[in-house]
Amino acid sequence: MSFSTAFDRLPWESWQDLTHTATAASVRASLEGAGPPMTRFARFLSPAAGEALEGLCQASHRLTLQRFGKAMRLFAPLYLSNECVNNCKYCGFSRDNPILRVTLTVEEVIREARALKERGFRHILLVSGEHPRFAPNHYIADCIAALRDEIPGIALEVGPMEEEEYRRMVEAGAEALVVYQETYDRSAYAIVHTAGPKKDFDWRLDTPERAYAAGFRRLGIGALHGLSDWRFEATALAAHVDYLQRHCWKSQLTVSLPRLRPHAGEFTPFTQLSDREMVQLIAAFRLAFPDLGIVLSTREPAGLREGLIPLGITHLSAGSHTEPGGYTGAGSGNLHRTKRGRIEALSEAEAGHQSATGQFEIADDRSPEEMALVLRRLGYEAVWKDWDCALAHPSPPP
């Protein structure tokens, strides 16, 4: 049974009840390990747990240290294309947004990757809008294959594919797949995804399982906070983790807990997740799922990131750009608008633009070098390389 089949039969009411009725005593019992992971997780989200936040964080820090040590894995996103066939109200790349678009050539992607490698990164997340014509699957496979001899760890965050297509990506050299459900709330999902293949909630929900079947080693999932009640989103994400840990047992799982950031378009988040609630959320994930990777991006501001790092974070991005060509200026000669799938050249007045539009604004713009120094100050070693695609691939690509 896939997660989408199991999803509607999960004991949502019972978990919701726990998140509201947990007492100081039951939170303490959960801290001592009593109960299955989902029960404990639901209790850690409760207001009672919120009142015991310092104790939760101390325990979360200890557990993270024991399991992951004083090492922080660093990565950077590399945007291939901001063309997209979907309309997602919260996303700058939505097809109806009149933004400056570009798809990098494979050679430009190599330039971008080399620039990131110069700065230390050996783990790169390739990101693309979903567009079968401008950024088709064979193009993405070509980008992976072109990088794999130089970049030891290649992850993908692109439109969901069939298992067979994912197999091509793994064979090309990708090791990790990231796909956020965005929101696990079916009604909110329908409201914000107004056009394009992304409208299919269940297809997206089963994406990590297809990726696992195709041979991806690391699976990243997440919920975008700002679209539905944070406790519900967190519970659903945890249920997804719990499911994947049982069914996709050979994969290393990571979660991301991004909050909506300003972007092109005029969407106002439906809900808020406060800093304090975010802290509680990270501690809850760590305490209920000790081996789970937790990713923190540059969406969050510098001060908050430093505070969150010891609480359970295992993977950190740094110096990120969310526009294609952001690291080298690649693609600036091909900027255009795309209207109904057609490229429209920029007017003469606009021709001076230097770069494509980013997906969202980043809040921590410190360089990778600065981040490594910050980590050292906090007592962590920046780990740039923690994978080698030679592990999974017998020979260089043809």
Place this chain on the structure above:
Amino acid sequence: MSAPLVIAGRSFASRLLVGTGKFASNAIMRDALEASGTEIVTVALRRASLSTRPDAFADILDFIDQDRYLILPNTSGAMNAGEAVRLARLAVTAGLPPWVKLEIHPDPAYLLPDPIETFRATEELVKEGFTVLPYINADPVLAKRLQDVGAATVMPLGSPIGSNRGIETRAQIEIILRQATVPVVIDAGLGAPSHAAAAMEMGADAVLVNTALAVNGDPAAMARAFRLAVEAGRSAHEIGLAPTGTLASPTSPLTAFLSPGPS
């Protein structure tokens, strides 16, 4: 002075092996290695540069003096025998010694070793001339099968990697120790010097520690403590512990009058 540890014909004065993951910096790791007195250091190949070109962002090997320590590449990250074998070969190409700590743990949650893949990889790597030190669950039959196909040691776990729970597999390890013809290195879960001492008292030939040092506030000091514990445990084993019992043994027995006294 205790007898040396001999693995594949090579002698080591120290019976403490040290892993290099999870440290707050490579310099702190280097100091801990020094304080531990170790002569065998394991390194995860996925963290090292596997090309012959130096890489400042994957330079963990630069902090381990290869004249002083035997670098034992480990295959952590490999999910099956094929991947582990490939990694071991790559390590040799990158200039590392043909020794390999075989770690194949497909389940990232508990990092428990896959016995089937570990056996297959050991067979293959031994044939290719590697000195193979396989990490295994505390399974006495598997240990015998591995030594039969040429493993240089067996490395049963005390408890899961990084758990710091000590020797929870004691009964099985005792069987392995009784039966082994190759050195037995207790590999994972040793969280305190007392755990290491207990392993050595039981008759283990060596122990491997990592997390207990790396996440400590003072890794070098803790490394020293482990060094002393390993030495103490080994000495105690060589001397032989006094037997234990549940009843007290009086120093003035009640039947003393039965012994013939001076006439």
